[in-house]
Each structure stands twice: as C-alpha cells, then as structure tokens.
Amino acid sequence: MTVRMLLVINKSGGLIYHRSFEADVDEGLNSNDYLILASILHGSFAIATQLTPKALQLSQSSSRNIDYTVPYIPYVGMPRGRTGNERTKSTASTSQGKLGSFKGDDFFKEPFQSWNRSGVRQLCTDEFTMYIYQTMTGLKFVVVTSQGTLSPANPSSSNNIFNIHVADNFLRKIYCLYSDYVMKDPFYSLEMPIKSTLFDKQVKQMVDNLV
Amino acid sequence: MSTPTQSKSLKTIGEDTWKNKTEKVNAELFTLTYGAIVSQLCADYDRDFQKVNNHLFSMGYNIGVRLIEDFLARTALPRCENMVKTSEMISKCAFKIFLNMTPQVTNWSTEKDAFSLMLEENPLSDFVELPVDAMKQLWYSNVLCGVLKGALEMVQLDCDVWFISDILKGDSQTELRIKLNKVLKDEVPIGED
Amino acid sequence: MPQYFAIIGKKDNPIYEAEFTSQQGQQGQLQQGFQQNLKELNAFILHASLDIVEDLQWQVNPNAQHGKGGFLRSKNVTNIDNCYLGKVDHFYGLAITAYVTYGGMKLVMIHGGPPNGNTQIDDNMVKSFYQEVHELYVKTLMNPFYRLNEPIPSPAFDSRVRALARKYLNR
Amino acid sequence: MSQKIILPSTSDDGVYTQSDGYEYTIGPKQSLPNEANAIPTPSRIYSESLIYRKQEVSLSAMAFLFQEMIATIHRASSSAQDFETRLNGYGYGIGTRLVELLNLRNSIPPNYSKSSTFLSNSSSTSVNESHGSSGTGTGTLSSASDHSHHYHENGTESLAAVISNMKPRDLKILDILQFVHGTMWTYLFGCASDDLVKSSERDNEYMIVDNLPVLTQFIPAGRSCDYFTCGIIQGFLDSAEFPCRVSAHSMPQGELDQRTVYLIQFDKHVLERDNLRFGS
Numbered sequence: 141m142t143v144r145m146l147l148v149i150n151k152s153g154g155l156i157y158h159r160s161f162e163a164d165v166d167e168g169l170n171s172n173d174y175l176i177l178a179s180i181l182h183g184s185f186a187i188a189t190q191l192t193p194k195a196l197q198l199s200q201s202s203s204r205n206i207d208y209t210v211p212y213i214p215y216v217g218m219p220r221g222r223t224g225n226e227r228t229k230s231t232a233s234t235s236q237g238k239l240g241s242f243k244g245d246d247f248f249k250e251p252f253q254s255w256n257r258s259g260v261r262q263l264c265t266d267e268f269t270m271y272i273y274q275t276m277t278g279l280k281f282v283v284v285t286s287q288g289t290l291s292p293a294n295p296s297s298s299n300n301i302f303n304i305h306v307a308d309n310f311l312r313k314i315y316c317l318y319s320d321y322v323m324k325d326p327f328y329s330l331e332m333p334i335k336s337t338l339f340d341k342q343v344k345q346m347v348d349n350l351v
Numbered sequence: 352m353s354t355p356t357q358s359k360s361l362k363t364i365g366e367d368t369w370k371n372k373t374e375k376v377n378a379e380l381f382t383l384t385y386g387a388i389v390s391q392l393c394a395d396y397d398r399d400f401q402k403v404n405n406h407l408f409s410m411g412y413n414i415g416v417r418l419i420e421d422f423l424a425r426t427a428l429p430r431c432e433n434m435v436k437t438s439e440m441i442s443k444c445a446f447k448i449f450l451n452m453t454p455q456v457t458n459w460s461t462e463k464d465a466f467s468l469m470l471e472e473n474p475l476s477d478f479v480e481l482p483v484d485a486m487k488q489l490w491y492s493n494v495l496c497g498v499l500k501g502a503l504e505m506v507q508l509d510c511d512v513w514f515i516s517d518i519l520k521g522d523s524q525t526e527l528r529i530k531l532n533k534v535l536k537d538e539v540p541i542g543e544d
Numbered sequence: 545m546p547q548y549f550a551i552i553g554k555k556d557n558p559i560y561e562a563e564f565t566s567q568q569g570q571q572g573q574l575q576q577g578f579q580q581n582l583k584e585l586n587a588f589i590l591h592a593s594l595d596i597v598e599d600l601q602w603q604v605n606p607n608a609q610h611g612k613g614g615f616l617r618s619k620n621v622t623n624i625d626n627c628y629l630g631k632v633d634h635f636y637g638l639a640i641t642a643y644v645t646y647g648g649m650k651l652v653m654i655h656g657g658p659p660n661g662n663t664q665i666d667d668n669m670v671k672s673f674y675q676e677v678h679e680l681y682v683k684t685l686m687n688p689f690y691r692l693n694e695p696i697p698s699p700a701f702d703s704r705v706r707a708l709a710r711k712y713l714n715r
Numbered sequence: 716m717s718q719k720i721i722l723p724s725t726s727d728d729g730v731y732t733q734s735d736g737y738e739y740t741i742g743p744k745q746s747l748p749n750e751a752n753a754i755p756t757p758s759r760i761y762s763e764s765l766i767y768r769k770q771e772v773s774l775s776a777m778a779f780l781f782q783e784m785i786a787t788i789h790r791a792s793s794s795a796q797d798f799e800t801r802l803n804g805y806g807y808g809i810g811t812r813l814v815e816l817l818n819l820r821n822s823i824p825p826n827y828s829k830s831s832t833f834l835s836n837s838s839s840t841s842v843n844e845s846h847g848s849s850g851t852g853t854g855t856l857s858s859a860s861d862h863s864h865h866y867h868e869n870g871t872e873s874l875a876a877v878i879s880n881m882k883p884r885d886l887k888i889l890d891i892l893q894f895v896h897g898t899m900w901t902y903l904f905g906c907a908s909d910d911l912v913k914s915s916e917r918d919n920e921y922m923i924v925d926n927l928p929v930l931t932q933f934i935p936a937g938r939s940c941d942y943f944t945c946g947i948i949q950g951f952l953d954s955a956e957f958p959c960r961v962s963a964h965s966m967p968q969g970e971l972d973q974r975t976v977y978l979i980q981f982d983k984h985v986l987e988r989d990n991l992r993f994g995s
Contacts, residue, residue: 151540186541240933241421241775243374252427259542276423276430277505278540312427319424323417324775324933326782326789326940330416336935341972369773376777376929378770380903383809384777386688388784391805393689410787414779421775449776474772478686480698480760485689494780519759548743561743577745586743602886602992625880646818646884647811647954675875682815683760692811692954699736700758706746707755 143347144268144284147174148318150331151278153182157334161347181282185272189258211251216309217346218246240320240342247316254308262304271307273315281311281318310350317342361428361439365447368426373448378474385475389491400488407490411497419502422448430506430543434531435459437508438466441499441529450474454527465530467515470495473525481519490514492525499529507535545656546577547713548586549705551681552650553693556594558587559649560696562705566714578656582638590652593633593640597652600629601644627678628671639665643674647685647692651677673712680704765874767820774929781930785940799939803946803961810950817898822882823874884955888981888989891955892921895948903947904929914978919986923948923977924966932973938965941975948977958982 148157155178158171169177239247254261256274263270266287273281321339322328328336359367389407396402422445431437438456446452452474458467475492490496496512503510509532516522551560563586565577578586600606607630626644633640635654643651651674655665684696696702737744755761784805792798885891896911904925914920928944931937941963949961959981966976 189542239374241374241773241778242425243372248372248425248427253429255430255540256542274540274542275420276540276543277419278538279420312424315420316424319421321933323420324778324782326785326934338933338935374774375771376774376905377902378772379767381772381777381780383688383812384780384784384805387805387808388780388787390688390691390808410783413786414783417782418775418779421779425775449773451771451773474770478683478688478760480687480689480758482689546745550743558739560737561739562737563743563745565746601884602988604886604993624883626883626886627881644884645815647815648956672875675878675881676873678881679765679819679873679875680761682765682819683763685815686765686812687760688808692808695737695739697736697738698758700756700761702736703755704761709746 142286143350144286146314146343146347147178147181147280147282147284148314148334149178149182149280149282152331153179154331155179156332157339159340159343161344181272182280185259185274185280188260192258208254208257209251210254210305210308210312212249213306213309215246216306217313217349219345219349240317241324242316242320247313252312262300262307264300269303271304271311273308273311275315279315279318281314283307283311283314310346313346314343317346361443362453364426364428365444365453368444368448369451372425375451378451379477382474382477385494386479393485393489398484400485404488404490404493407493408497408500411494411499412501413497414494415498415501415503416505417501418449418498419505422502434464434466437503438468438529442468445502458526458528460530465528468527468529470525470527476517476519476525479519486520489520490517491519492517495527499527503529504535507538509533509535545714547656547709548578548590548654549677549709550587550590550652551677551696552590552594552652554648555693556591557693558695559693560701560705561587562702562709564706564709564713582656586654589635589638589640589654592635593642593652594650596632597629597642597644597650600632600642601626606630628667628674630667631665641665641670641674643671643678645678645681649681651681669712673708676708676712677705680708765816765819766823778930778933781940781943782934784943785934795939799942799945802940802942803949806943806946806948807950807953808946810947810952811954812950813899813902813947814951814954817894817902818882818884819874821898822878822880824877824879827877887993888921888957888985891952891957892923892979895951896923899947899951903944917980919981919983921979921981923979925975925977926968926971927973928975931975936965937973938963938975941977945977948979952979952981957985959985 143161145158145160147155150156155175158174158178238245254273255276256272259274260272263272268284268286270282270284275281317339318334321336321342322334325336325338328334388410389403392403392406393400396406425448426444428440428444431440442454442456446454446468452470452472454468454470456466457469460466470492473492475495479491481489481491493514496514499512500510503512511528511530511532513528515526515528517525519525545566547564549562549564550558553559563577563583577583604626605624606626607628627646629642629644631639632642637657639655639657641653641655645651653670657664680701681696684690684698684701685692690696785802788801788805789798792801885894892911895908897907900906900908900923908923909926910922910924912922912924914922925944928937928941930943931940934940945961945963949959952959952961959979961980962978964976964978966974968974
C-alpha cells in the first residue's frame with residue numbers, strides 16, 4: 141500500500157500540482173494527459189453531487205445526523221518516532237522551522253468538519269483508491285493510493301470510513317503545507333502551476349513519513 | 352455526540368490556536384516593516400495620499416486572497432451562515448490568530464449586513480505620528496481593509512471594507528466598517544450544500 | 545545663565561537648535577540670554593568643538609579626565625557610560641559639553657556663565673538632560689515618516705526639550 | 716540711520732506664543748519667560764514609553780506582509796541588482812532605528828523592566844487606567860489587550876529618568892558585531908544567529924550565519940530576498956559609524972538547505988580606526 145500520486149486542482153478545475161511517487165507507474169501519461177485527467181475529475185466531482193442515491197438524498201435532507209466530523213488521527217504523515225514531546229535536539233531556530241508557521245509537533249490536534257458534503261470523497265477501483273479533500277475556497281487535494289488504505293495500521297480495506305478519515309487528515313496537512321510554501325511564496329501567482337521546490341520537498345517528506 | 356468543534360466557542364478556538372498552534376514573531380519587526388513600506392510608498396507617489404491608500408488596499412487584497420487559505424488550513428472551521436457569525440469569526444478568530452488582538456464588533460446595521468470593528472490596539476500603528484499633510488487623507492492601516500476584502504471574497508462574500516476613523520488622524524477611536532454587498536452564490540464550490 | 549543647545553546630524557548639519565535662559569533673572573530684570581554679539585558666534589563655537597567630540601567619542605573612557613579621580617583611568621574599565629562626554633571644550637569662560645548617541649548624533653551645548661568667572665558644570669544635571677533629550681530623539685526617529693538627518697520641526701519635541709531644560713539646567 | 720543688528724533669533728517679543736517648533740531656516744529660538752507653566756504640546760509618540768512590551772504577531776502575518784512587499788518591489792525593479800538594492804533600502808531604515816532603540820532599552824536597569832511601569836508606580840497606574848479608558852471614549856477598558864496605551868503626560872513614559880548609566884557605545888568591531896549577532900538577532904528572529912565568524916581570507920570580512928532565515932523560509936531560492944535583513948544589518952552598522960557592505964549568500968550544509976551567510980565587508984578606515992585605537 142503506497143501513495144502513488146498527489147494532485148492539486150484549483151477552483152476552476154485546472155491542475156496546478158502533480159507528483160507521482162513511483163518511478164515506473166506513469167510512463168504512459170504525459171503532463172498534458174494529467175491536465176485532462178484533472179479537469180475530468182473536476183467535472184465528474186461536480187456531476188457526482190447530483191448522482192447521490194435516492195436513499196442518501198432522503199437522509200441528506202435531515203443531514204444533521206450525518207456526522208461530517210473527521211476525527212484527529214495522530215501524526216499521520218509526521219516523522220516516525222514522534223511520541224509526545226520527543227524533539228530533535230536541533231537548535232531552537234531549526235526546530236522552530238519544523239512546521240513552518242505552525243507550532244508543536246503536529247499541524248492540528250482536534251477533529252475537524254469536512255467541507256466536502258455531497259461531492260466525491262473516495263473512489264475505489266481494483267487498481268487504486270482515490271481520496272479527494274476539497275476546501276471552502278474550492279481547492280481540491282487528491283491522493284491516489286494503491287489498493288487498500290493509506291495507513292499500514294489498518295491493512296484490511298473493509299473499514300472504508302476510517303480510510304477516508306486518514307486521507308482527510310493527510311490531505312489537510314498537505315493543505316497546511318500549501319498555505320505555507322505556496323501561499324507565502326512571492327514568486328507564485330494564484331491559480332498557476334506550483335513550481336516551488338520547497339513545497340515539493342515538504343510533500344515528499346510527508347509522503348515518505350506515511351509509509 | 353455533539354461535534355466538539357461546534358461546542359468550543361470561537362473565542363476559545365482563537366485563543367487556543369494563537370497560544371499553541373501558531374509560530375510567533377516580534378510585533379515590532381512587523382510594525383517597523385509596515386512603517387518602511389508606507390513611508391516608501393508616500394515617497395514613491397510623492398505624497399499623493401489617495402494613491403497610497405489605494406496601493407495599500409490592493410497590497411492588502413493580494414494578502415487577503417492568500418491569507419484565507421492559511422486561516423482555513425489552520426482552523427478548518429465550517430462556513431458562516433450569516434454576517435453575525437462572520438463578524439464573530441473575524442474578530443475572535445482571525446484577528447486573534449494573526450495579530451493577537453480582538454477588535455470589538457459594534458454598530459450593526461438594521462438589516463444586520465454591515466458592522467464595525469473597533470481596533471483598540473493596532474500593531475501596525477505603533478511609533479507612528481502622521482505628518483501634517485497626511486493627516487487629512489492617509490488611512491495608515493488601509494492594508495487591513497484590503498486583507499478583509501480579499502479573504503471574504505475567497506469565501507464568496509462580496510463586501511466593501513473601509514475606515515471610518517483612525518486615532519492617527521486625531522479621532523477618538525479607530526473604526527473599520529464592513530458591509531456585505533452580496534453572497535456570490537454561483538461561486539460556492541460544488542459539494543458543500 | 546543661558547545655554548545654546550544643538551543636535552548635530554551625521555553631516556555636521558544641525559537638526560535641532562534652541563537657546564535656553566534661566567528663569568529668575570537677577571533681581572527680576574528680564575532674564576538675559578547671550579549678549580547680542582555672542583549669539584552669532586554660538587554656532588561657530590559649537591562647530592569648532594565638533595572635531596574634539598569626534599576624537600573623544602572613540603576613546604574608551606572619554607569623560608574620565610574630568611577630575612573623576614585617578615583610579616578611573618585604568619585601561620580595562622570598559623563598561624562605563626561613554627555617551628556623555630562631559631566638558632569637551634571652552635571658549636573664553638563658556639563651557640561646551642557634548643553627548644554622542646548610539647546612532648552617531650551629537651548633542652552639544654554651550655553654557656553661558658556669569659560675565660566674569662567661568663561656568664561651573666553640574667555634570668549630573670547636564671547628563672540627565674542629555675539622556676532625556678536622547679530618548680526624545682529616539683522617539684522621533686522611531687516614527688516611520690521621519691528620515692535620518694532631517695531637521696525636527698515638531699512643536700511637541702521643541703516644547704518637551706525646553707521643559708527638560710527648565711527641569712535640569714535652569715533650576 | 717540706526718545700525719540695527721540682524722538678530723539671529725527672532726524671539727524678542729516677550730509674549731508667549733505656543734512654540735511652533737524649530738525652524739532650521741531661522742535658527743535657534745530663545746525660550747520665553749512665561750513658558751514655565753505651558754503644558755507640552757500633546758503628541759502620541761512622545762507620550763508613549765519606549766519600553767519593550769514583548770508584543771507578538773503570528774509568523775504568518777509577518778510572512779504574508781513580507782511576501783507582498785517582495786512582490787511589490789519585484790514588479791517595480793528592472794534587474795536582480797536593482798531589486799536587491801531597493802530591498803536593502805527598506806531594511807536600512809529599520810537598522811538605523813534599531814541601533815538607537817535596542818541600545819537605549821539595554822541601558823534600562825534589569826529590575827526596572829521586570830517590574831515594568833505597572834508595578835513600580837501602581838498607584839498612578841490605576842489613575843492611568845481609568846484616565847486611559849475615559850480618554851478613548853468607549854468607556855470600556857480594552858479587556859483583551861494585556862497592555863494599555865498611556866496617552867497623557869505623567870512622567871512614567873520617560874525611560875531615561877530611570878537610567879543612571881547609559882549602556883556604553885560599542886567602539887570595537889567585535890563588540891558591535893556581538894550586539895548584532897546576539898541582541899539584534901534575538902529581537903528580530905527570536906534567538907541569536909547561528910554563528911558569527913571572522914573570514915580567514917580578508918581581515919575586513921565577517922560572517923553571520925543563519926541556518927533557517929525566519930522571513931524567507933517559505934521562499935524557494937529566497938537568497939535575494941534576504942537583502943532585507945542585509946539592509947537591517949547595514950543600517951545598524953552604518954549608523955553606529957562602522958560603514959560596511961552586506962551581502963547574502965546561500966551556503967547549504969547537509970540537511971540545512973536554506974542556510975544563509977550574511978557577508979559583512981567593513982570599509983578600510985573602520986579597520987584602521989579599530990587597529991589604531993584598540994590594536995593589540
């Protein structure tokens with residue numbers, strides 16, 4: 141079970157970031173294909189909101205009882221061995237830079253509400269599983285994993301809702317990295333493809349920590 | 352079980368996020384940097400303070416459209432249903448998390464679509480005394496209006512934000528006004544409703 | 545006894561000047577400032593002493609030789625206050641004291657004395673005056689609209705400096 | 716025709732008018748007889764204390780303001796060199812202010828700053844509080860703010876009054892660099908810089924090392940954006956009469972790929988003065 145690809149799609153459906161984490165996986169698709177893939181995904185995401193099955197729509201009207209809270213799963217994507225307050229002995233300045241503008245040993249510590257109520261959150265096929273996290277500003281973070289789930293702790297893929305929650309935790313942290321290393325980069329213009337090497341590095345590190 | 356984030360009030364979320372989850376810097380570095388920007392702008396536009404106001408507003412707007420992503424990534428708070436909730440979010444969460452201050456919300460319009468923020472202490476304007484010719488026209492902290500405009504627009508709230516009064520101009524208090532023009536319904540990301 | 549005070553910028557340009565007179569003139573006649581012909585000379589007297597100030601400001605204990613006792617002359621006393629340079633020069637009975645700020649601004653003052661004898665300087669009072677004016681200057685400098693080496697026209701600054709002069713110099 | 720000497724100072728009319736400040740074209744004004752009881756002209760910056768209030772804002776807010784400043788300068792500059800010079804200029808002004816502010820604050824006796832103005836004269840402070848709040852008209856004390864602005868003359872705002880001896884001016888190159896490396900860096904970025912090194916090749920070169928610059932940690936290849944900090948250092952040293960040129964260089968070292976070295980090259984005469992006055 142590994143993360144095979146990460147996509148970031150802006151609110152108008154344009155692909156602004158794409159990264160695959162397995163060398164041999166995508167020799168077929170070139171960057172143009174990824175653009176098309178992203179806009180198809182964006183389109184189908186929207187269509188899916190209308191396709192929710194009748195039963196779900198009925199219960200949706202009283203959606204108060206559907207609980208959209210994503211529980212906090214500790215240290216998803218954080219460096220191994222982060223038990224409690226183990227802090228590397230690096231000097232204050234470098235440890236301060238560990239989480240950029242965030243403080244502490246994890247980006248967030250409480251459960252949170254997912255904004256994505258009626259859109260696609262998980263797409264399972266026999267080849268891969270895709271998770272989508274959408275923000276209030278319309279930004280989509282997509283992660284594609286090989287069969288099964290993101291976290292080794294729960295190999296059996298039966299418990300789907302847990303996988304979605306792990307994916308949401310992971311993708312919200314990618315969103316935090318995005319808010320630090322892309323939004324605070326003066327040479328990045330909005331809605332354009334992300335070229336920041338720092339963002340790349342941080343994402344790579346977080347994916348490595350997942351395995 | 353009731354979702355914990357709702358029960359925790361915005362005030363506690365703001366304070367907790369500020370205390371435990373935000374890296375901080377010396378406020379005077381922030382003040383001095385902003386002071387350098389404004390005085391350089393006044394020189395560049397050779398004291399045409401209306402142009403300086405506009406430039407500060409557009410700088411703020413550019414910041415606001417980016418800052419909203421940081422705020423949402425950091426807090427992941429649900430969308431506000433009305434302007435009252437929005438005003439709470441701005442004064443108790445946003446200002447606290449970014450500038451460690453909580454402006455008072457007052458002067459609600461009858462239709463509850465406009466309100467004022469009273470900035471008691473404003474880190475931007477420490478050490479500042481406006482030169483005489485700037486007293487009438489320059490809104491020194493105009494960047495804040497731009498930030499609010501930009502951030503609110505990104506969550507589909509088209510608002511007007513402007514200063515009513517500023518202690519730097521000799522007024523008794525600093526008041527910033529926010530008025531909702533319309534909710535940009537068609538730009539709400541699909542999948543939320 | 546009157547004083548002529550000036551803050552000298554980095555290019556030896558005055559950014560603030562003022563004359564202070566003592567409150568109670570002898571037996572109620574209008575306090576006398578500097579005699580007329582001296583008023584024009586003040587600026588020249590002051591600028592003449594700038595070279596001395598520029599030399600003194602780099603000495604480890606510049607104000608040590610003011611009869612502060614021999615033991616203070618030891619070389620390794622490095623933590624003494626070297627902003628206040630004490631009396632740096634004199635001109636026919638007029639004493640000139642100086643003070644250098646951390647940003648290289650020179651606060652210099654000519655102390656007018658009684659017509660015949662030369663002037664006695666109360667170091668503590670003069671030093672306190674300089675320190676408080678130094679703080680006022682730093683407050684002026686911290687304003688982002690103030691550019692280094694620019695004259696300080698603010699009435700608030702002027703009225704406060706004069707209040708300090710009354711408090712420390714002309715009891 | 717009576718020979719009338721032109722009076723350099725024009726304050727010969729005895730009537731006291733509100734002082735309208737120093738006018739450098741006219742020259743010094745003589746203080747006037749009945750000035751003793753005049754209250755000083757109200758002013759915001761002079762009635763506020765320079766004491767360090769340890770206020771903080773979020774790194775995000777600073778990073779966003781910084782990146783917008785960089786974007787603005789970048790749009791206006793024609794070349795990389797032009798960009799660096801302009802950015803240096805923004806920092807330079809801050810450096811010239813910090814040399815005075817930080818040294819003045821360093822002169823305050825330690826126990827004073829700890830007890831801070833609120834304790835040392837609590838009685839008058841309570842007066843400040845009520846006075847302060849009524850002054851702001853809203854009547855409600857600004858509960859959230861842990862410090863309140865004193866906008867009135869009560870003497871507690873002057874620090875110089877409590878300073879018996881000013882901190883000595885730094886005269887040697889090493890002393891001023893220690894101040895930059897320690898006090899100034901801690902003031903700006905929260906901790907002392909990671910190293911202060913004398914270059915081995917030329918004796919007028921010193922280096923300050925920062926493993927992860929706080930302001931440019933989010934900017935890829937941000938070294939040219941570090942000229943803001945170069946400006947602060949240069950403004951600081953120039954003002955303290957140690958004229959120099961400061962440049963930022965990327966020196967990655969193992970994990971620390973954003974490690975930056977600020978190269979400080981002092982002018983020749985600073986070296987000569989240092990050797991002449993304090994040479995070994």
